[in-house]
Structure formats: C-alpha cells, structure tokens
Amino acid sequence: MTRYSAWSVFLHGLMGQRGWDRAWRDPEPRPHYDVVIVGAGLHGLATAFYLAENHGIRNVAVLEKGWLGGGNAGRNTTIVRSNYMMDGNRFFYEHSLKLWENLSHTLNYNVMFSQRAHVTLLHSPPAMDAAARRYNTLLLTGSDGEIWQLDTLKREIPHLNYDNARFPIVGATVQRRAGTARHDAVAWGYARGADSRGVDIIQNCEVTGIRREGGRVTGVRTTRGDIGAGKIGLAVAGNTSRLWRMADLGRLPIETHKLQAFVSEPLKPLLDHVVVFGVGGAHFYISQSDKGGMVFGGDLDWYKSYAQRGNLPIVQDVSECATSILPCLGRVRLLRHWAGVMDMSMDGSPFICRTPLENLYLNAGWNYGGFKASPASGWFFADLIANGRPDPVIRNFDLQRFERGVNIDERGAGPDPKLHG
Ligand SMILES: Cc1cc2nc3c(=O)[nH]c(=O)nc-3n(C[C@H](O)[C@H](O)[C@H](O)COP(=O)(O)OP(=O)(O)OC[C@H]3O[C@@H](n4cnc5c(N)ncnc54)[C@H](O)[C@@H]3O)c2cc1C
Numbered sequence: 272m273t274r275y276s277a278w279s280v281f282l283h284g285l286m287g288q289r290g291w292d293r294a295w296r297d298p299e300p301r302p303h304y305d306v307v308i309v310g311a312g313l314h315g316l317a318t319a320f321y322l323a324e325n326h327g328i329r330n331v332a333v334l335e336k337g338w339l340g341g342g343n344a345g346r347n348t349t350i351v352r353s354n355y356m357m358d359g360n361r362f363f364y365e366h367s368l369k370l371w372e373n374l375s376h377t378l379n380y381n382v383m384f385s386q387r388a389h390v391t392l393l394h395s396p397p398a399m400d401a402a403a404r405r406y407n408t409l410l411l412t413g414s415d416g417e418i419w420q421l422d423t424l425k426r427e428i429p430h431l432n433y434d435n436a437r438f439p440i441v442g443a444t445v446q447r448r449a450g451t452a453r454h455d456a457v458a459w460g461y462a463r464g465a466d467s468r469g470v471d472i473i474q475n476c477e478v479t480g481i482r483r484e485g486g487r488v489t490g491v492r493t494t495r496g497d498i499g500a501g502k503i504g505l506a507v508a509g510n511t512s513r514l515w516r517m518a519d520l521g522r523l524p525i526e527t528h529k530l531q532a533f534v535s536e537p538l539k540p541l542l543d544h545v546v547v548f549g550v551g552g553a554h555f556y557i558s559q560s561d562k563g564g565m566v567f568g569g570d571l572d573w574y575k576s577y578a579q580r581g582n583l584p585i586v587q588d589v590s591e592c593a594t595s596i597l598p599c600l601g602r603v604r605l606l607r608h609w610a611g612v613m614d615m616s617m618d619g620s621p622f623i624c625r626t627p628l629e630n631l632y633l634n635a636g637w638n639y640g641g642f643k644a645s646p647a648s649g650w651f652f653a654d655l656i657a658n659g660r661p662d663p664v665i666r667n668f669d670l671q672r673f674e675r676g677v678n679i680d681e682r683g684a685g686p687d688p689k690l691h692g
Contacts, residue, residue: 272467275364275379294459299574300473303499304332306656307491308506309478311335312344313454314641315506316461316472316635317649318656320378321641323468325650331470331499334493336477340458343508343641346611348532348568350545350556351643352389352449353414356405359620359679365414366664367647368448368476374646380460382452383561389449389545390419390428392596394438398550398615402444409446417445428544432598438550448544451558451566454642463647481518487629488518504632508575509612509678511635520627524617524673526688528573533589533608535600537563548596555592562667564606567593571613571689581610613638619691620679621654624661632656633670638691640666660687677690 273279273292306322308315322328336461351371353364375381379597387552393399408418422441425433433440462472480492490499505514509527545558557567574582580629586608593600616636626633634652637644667677684690
C-alpha cells in the first residue's frame with residue numbers, strides 16, 4: 272500500500288494522480304476468523320487496528336451492515352476532550368487524548384485533528400468554585416486545564432452574549448489540548464490501517480444471529496452467510512440491545528435515543544474554540560469546521576427510537592440556545608441537520624467488558640461521548656479481547672458495576688439515560 276507523504280502526493284501529481292492504491296480492499300468473507308468485530312464504526316475499526324498493531328492478531332474481520340463510518344462515526348459533532356475528574360474516566364480519556372495527538376502519524380492518514388480550547392461557560396460563582404475543583408484535578412493528574420475570568424473570556428471570544436444573556440456569563444473552564452477532528456477521516460484512517468495489516472473489512476454484511484454452543488459463542492449468522500469466530504466483539508453503538516437479544520442474553524442497562532447535529536452555511540472565521548453552554552435546562556455546544564460551517568448540537572430527542580432522524584422541537588431548542596449565547600448566529604442559514612442513535616447507559620458511562628458468554632465481548636454505552644473515546648476504546652477493547660482480562664484503567668467498565676455501586680462519572684445525573692448528556 273502506498274505510504275502517504277508529501278513526496279507521494281508530488282509524485283502522483285506528476286503522473287496525473289494515477290496509480291493510487293485503494294484505501295482498503297473489498298474482500299469476500301472467509302468461513303472462519305480468530306476474531307470477528309461487529310460494527311465498522313470508530314470503535315469497531317479502532318479495535319481491529321489495535322488488535323493487529325498492538326497484539327499481532329490479524330486474522331480478523333469487521334462486519335458492517337451498511338457502509339463503514341455510516342453510523343454515529345460520520346454523524347457526530349467531533350468534539351474531543353479529556354476534562355473528566357474522577358478516576359474511572361480521568362485516565363481513560365487522557366489516554367485517548369494522547370492517542371489523538373499523534374493519530375495522524377500513527378495511521379499515516381490526516382484525521383485533521385485540530386487542537387483548540389474547549390471552553391465551558393459558567394454562570395455563577397458557585398459554578399466557578401465547583402469547576403475549579405475539577406480543573407485542579409486535571410492539573411494534578413498530568414493534564415491541562417485553566418479557569419478564565421470574564422476579562423480573559425471577553426478578550427478570547429468577544430462575540431458571546433455578555434450584555435443581555437438570560438444566564439449571565441461569569442467565566443469559563445478551558446482545556447486547550449481539546450479539539451475537533453474530521454470524523455469520517457478517522458474512520459477511513461483506521462479502516463486503511465487495519466486493512467493494510469490484514470484485517471478484512473466486510474461491508475453490506477448484516478449480522479442477523481449469534482451462534483452459540485452451550486455457554487460459548489462460535490460464530491455469527493449474516494446476510495452473506497455464516498462466519499465462524501474464535502472470539503466476537505460487539506461494537507454496534509445504538510444497535511447494541513438488538514445484538515444482545517440475538518445472543519439470548521436478556522436485557523441490557525442501555526436505551527437507544529436519538530441525538531441530532533446541525534451545520535450552518537459556511538462563514539468566514541468566527542470561532543476558533545469549542546464553546547459549551549449548559550445551564551437552566553439549556554444544553555448547547557458549537558465549533559466551526561475547516562469549511563466554515565458552524566457545527567452544533569444540543570440535547571437528545573427525549574424519546575427512544577432506532578430511527579436515524581430527528582424531530583423539530585429539538586431544532587427550535589437548539590436554535591434558541593444558539594441565539595441566546597451567540598446572537599450573531601440569528602441570521603445564519605441552517606444547511607443540514609441529521610440524527611444518530613445513541614447507546615445511552617443508565618449511569619452515562621460505557622462498557623468495555625466480557626459478557627456472560629465465553630468469548631463474547633461488549634463495547635457499548637458511549638452516550639454522547641464516544642467520538643473522543645474511540646482511540647482509547649479500540650486500544651483497551653483490543654487488549655481485552657487479546658488477553659481475556661480488562662486493563663486496570665477499564666476495570667469498572669463492566670456490567671456488574673451497578674451491583675458494586677461504582678460511580679464513574681462526576682456528574683451524578685441519576686439512573687436515567689436521558690439525563691446523561
Ligand atoms: C449527533 C451526534 C453528535 C455527537 N457528538 C459527539 C461529540 O461531539 N463528541 C463525542 O465524543 N461523541 C459524540 N457523539 C457520540 C459518538 O459519535 C458515538 O458515541 C460513537 O460514534 C459511537 O461509536 P461508533 O463510532 O463505533 O458507532 P457507529 O458509527 O454507530 O458504529 C456502529 C456500526 O455498527 C453497525 N451495525 C449495527 N448493527 C449491525 C449489525 N446487526 N450487523 C453489522 N453491523 C451493524 C452500524 O451500521 C454502524 O456502522 C455524537 C453522536 C451523535 C449522533
């Protein structure tokens with residue numbers, strides 16, 4: 272496979288751009304693989320890549336019912352950050368951010384990771400105090416974090432609504448190493464990296480059943496025939512409960528909800544930060560893409576569904592948030608909006624774990640936050656599948672944590688998936 276470099280771009284330019292290799296093959300499924308990963312989203316593809324790269328396991332297939340990256344992978348607002356306070360998330364997301372920082376080099380593929388300050392607006396002095404505790408924890412554990420008082424914020428982002436906001440802005444917490452990336456480039460980069468290491472990525476191949484013998488899995492039924500597997504990893508985001516049912520395992524602590532995203536017409540440079548606004552029931556996050564579009568989103572659609580489309584009340588809700596915090600957006604035209612299906616867990620935290628069936632592994636429950644998690648998720652899921660035991664960093668990402676009363680996330684929003692934004 273051609274290695275991408277400035278030299279290869281120059282050389283292929285001289286040859287009229289002929290001779291580029293395909294980024295990944297389109298293989299026929301083989302009868303058996305050592306590992307089958309279901310779902311060619313970011314988590315499935317990253318897992319296949321790290322299985323080959325870190326553990327030398329290359330007899331791997333990634334099965335995808337549609338096209339790779341067509342699920343949440345290509346639908347999210349691409350925010351990357353690691354500003355979590357409590358142990359369970361702190362080290363996992365920091366590991367992920369470190370992988371992001373070198374991902375384009377690791378994959379030899381430009382994922383357009385654009386580091387820029389992630390700015391969470393604060394609206395009261397007690398909120399500033401609580402945030403200081405969280406951001407001091409970031410500093411004490413080797414990450415970065417800052418508190419901006421109002422004068423700094425006004426200098427950095429002058430066009431926020433400082434004069435007439437319903438919830439007056441008093442300051443912000445900031446993580447400068449956060450950022451955004453081009454989401455489909457991440458999927459393509461991991462796919463190309465996995466394929467070049469021998470992984471078969473099989474698109475248009477829906478898993479319709481899971482074969483088991485007694486307490487262990489032996490393979491999958493698919494729309495392209497049966498495929499045997501030594502181990503199976505599920506990474507199907509909002510479809511997890513469907514696959515779980517195929518394995519006859521009862522119910523999961525996951526609900527599927529819809530989340531919408533929005534992009535405006537392209538504008539001249541307006542915002543070189545990620546801005547988050549969440550107070551008094553409002554929830555809103557925004558950044559500007561390299562093409563100039565304002566990319567933003569808000570809350571879930573508030574009802575369960577597998578449909579990848581959203582409803583109009585959320586359009587109104589998000590537009591209200593947008594104009595209340597950045598009034599200059601009032602005359603901007605919306606170009607597109609769409610939805611993805613989120614695997615919302617009861618405590619807002621993910622699962623990377625073994626299951627009651629031998630050799631069946633689960634990767635799910637990413638809520639709104641799975642994009643930033645995808646490198647670390649693939650890293651630790653591959654490690655779990657390869658070695659059969661969880662790394663200490665993910666020891667609480669299992670299904671038994673509810674019995675142990677473990678709290679992973681500092682938000683403490685309560686046992687309702689709709690609350691975990
Ligand atoms: C609108 C929106 C905005 C978001 N914004 C952010 C953000 O800013 N930052 C952040 O960190 N996260 C964000 N997220 C969350 C993030 O996108 C997801 O958590 C993450 O992408 C989920 O993992 P994935 O990429 O593997 O999922 P997906 O890309 O959905 O991959 C799962 C794949 O499994 C396939 N599949 C399902 N069933 C089967 C089957 N039976 N057989 C074969 N294949 C199957 C699907 O077709 C799909 O391609 C957002 C999500 C949405 C929808």
